[in-house]
Amino acid sequence: MRITHLWLPGFILLPALANAQSALMALQPDRIFSGEKLYESGEWLLIKEGYVVDIIRTETELPPGAEKQQLKGKTMIPALIDAHAHLGYQSVNSWGAKNYNEANLLDNLSQYAYYGFSTVFSAGSDPVALINELRATIDLKSLPVATPLAAYGVAPTGFGPNNTFLDEIRTVEAEQETNILFGLDQTSDIQTLIKAVEPKRDAIIKIWVDDRAGTQPKLAEPLYTELVNQANQRGIKVVAHQQDSVDTARLVKAGVAGFLHGRFEDEIGEELSRSLAESNTFVIPNLGLSLLRNMTISEDPLLIETLPSATLSRLGSRVLAKTDKTMPASNSNDLIRWQLDQLISTLDASIKRSFGSATARGVPIILGTDAGALPDHFFGYTGHKELEIFVALGMTPEQAIGAATYAAASQLGLNDRGLLEKGRRADFLLLNANPLNDIRATQDIHAVFLLGNELDRKAIVGRLTQDRRD
Template sequence: MAWRLEKKQAVRGLSRLLLASVAGGVLSLGGFGTQAYAQAPSAVLLEHVRLFDGTGTAEQDDMAVLVQGPRIISVGHSGHVKAPKGAQRIDLSGKTLIPGLITDHSHVGVVSGTSVGAENFTAPVIKAALDQYERYGVTTVTALGLTKSPLFDDLRRAQHADGATGADLFGVDQGIGVPGGMPPEGMVKVGKDQIFRPATVAEAQQAVRTMASEHTDLVKLWVDDFRNGVASQKPLPVMKPEIWQAAITEAHNQKLRVAVHIHDLDYGKRLVAAGADIIAHGVRDEPVDGPFVTALKDRGVWYIPTISLDEATYLFAEQPEILNDPVLKAGLNADLQKQFSDPAWRQKVAASPLAKASHAAVAMNQKNLLTLYQAGVKIGFGTDSGAAPVRIPGFAEHRELRLLVEAGLTPLQALTLATSQAAALLNLSDRGVIAPGKRADFVILEADPAENIAAVDQIAAVWRGGVRAAGPLVPR
């Protein structure tokens, strides 16, 4: 993805402070908080490790990966990769190395604890979320809208810098919703400066031009009545076709791609016909059909299932024993712990019409994902984590991998979606695979994910930009 940098004084100062802090071994960036990082030597040879390189090919045993600075220098069998004099050697016998996970659909600065609203779009809240993603092995995050400029733009640039801590950050400036409609103002509660809600074609075109001037990575549209499969739910107003067409056309004029939030097959078809580049949620109301599959393939449209979005609606209410899972506890704050432990909350959620509809949505989403995958449609990886308190950054991505495997993918196929395919959706050629010249973003696992996808929970260490950044996820 081409990255266009503005030479703003504030950004230069932010980047200098970030790099100076990392050089000292500690990040201390104003409200970002403080986090110690291991100081990387000039070169590190990771050897005797089982390697999944992200390309979809079989794992290889007894491999070595040479890292110098933020990049991978060499990959080969142990004993055949030459390390420079003085390089640190790390024996990873029995462990598995995979690329850092990449989410194509998440959100930052919307949620803090159990609260949702504009007050959460702050540097400390966002940085804490990026640090949490990193601890779970998610090294690149795409915030698909509901952001605020210039703060989001400054944070994004800072996260791109070599030596930055926490997950790298890409995303959508603001995004385009509907007056009185999606995303629902009463639920999301973001500020008016975090989303555009154009009522006319001219307003839609201007919204896209504003986003382009802020160097947004993508344009995001919400096209959904928000009934979520609940027949008794009153529908919200839906974006008019002339508005979405104007936004898509203007985005393409600005050389920007468009990601669209949908729930139903009908809107999916209509938006693909209008030129949408990315379907940002799976179709959940009915089985996908031949014309839709053909349209996705012929137009090269990407499809992000986000299966765990609906599972999160009922998971913590219906499975209270999951609160004992140390992998969940690693990302669970006190407010959420209290909410999930409340029997009244669990009973209310489990008995709601939305919970029943969400079960059906997960099953339909999985069925459609497998159909599209087997048909050769381009599939990305995302969860909508960070958009609601129950969609927990990092943990949601681990759940998504399980749900992809439950849908019929092999563990390595699911991991391929979350690494090289997710990078390809973003047009990022520098990550998502373990190969010479690529970013040294990777995760070291205690177990083999090819045998059981749950191995992704057993994180021994996370490396981000050639530096050991976090781990283990669960203290041993």
């Protein structure tokens, strides 16, 4: 598949930007949480041509001619970043290689934007050139969707992702006549790989170090050590899918940029936490991946918004018997909250301990969901649930939002976003409630702005919820 400009007229179906602005715009919400700092004394966010000019303390300091807008009752936070997902395979209807095409990629990215995400890192399951081309087109046309990043997938030849996903990725490789997964079996493969990857702008390599319960060979330590070493010399980031905390320790030593799965269940001890913090190596807890499997997500108003009715009936609603006196009787929002709280309370004590000590020791924990890696683990929606999990496990809401914005941007090398400060992209959410009091307020979105333009969220929903055939 080549991205051609032929598909651009199709964008009439996608939302147009509500107001393309070039003038100075000043917004005054009740509070601004920049991703790092809290402003709640009536400050104004000043925007020009899609970028933050400054945060201004008083109205009298605003430059003349600024178009002012007061946003009573609203809290502003930076747009979110999902640092671990797999684009293209999940559609609003179904999952698999058959969905991997440009229209579905754009659906996925507009779904992310709807839920307030500016950026998504798709980890090792895409033709990288295709995603790069798509990203360039999006930048060029200022299309109202999240920015996609992709990685080259590396594992022993013929392996890497779990066996089900592996088959789907191979199907896409065959259909697109391109490589997604690159084999690493001997030292000489490293040169070839680096040569292929090096000229690409901001290349990222993802390695799989996992024997999938004995069904696959594990990428050998000398091979990944040498690969990471050579990649780092050239400024190429290597991120890892690892099996357990023993691998985590070895990979930190090798110099990977971060981990796509926390493996907290395997006890990230004091020493490992310290070395992760000292080396500024990120960890994505990814706890929602297993927890959300056990929830009646099809009853969650937050998810229902973006799915066609056919998908909701396929997912089915599970009528739960009232077996616990703390279980709410009717309200869907309350029921979903209750379910997630129950599941979090059943998490192994070692996970809670590891998560707590990693947070306390300053391990760079960032948001990632693995959305799209398996059926019905939906884009955007899952990120908000992960934030709830972070806070339930002891992060402050400030830390959780930081993990999903500023920290994620800096770990991915995106210095133009993730923080509301002078010179960065004006990508932000306006929330109807204060997430610093209750993190669930990130789910109560009044508006999403990307590059200073308000998204037409209704139009996105209109498109996503159309009943259609794959």
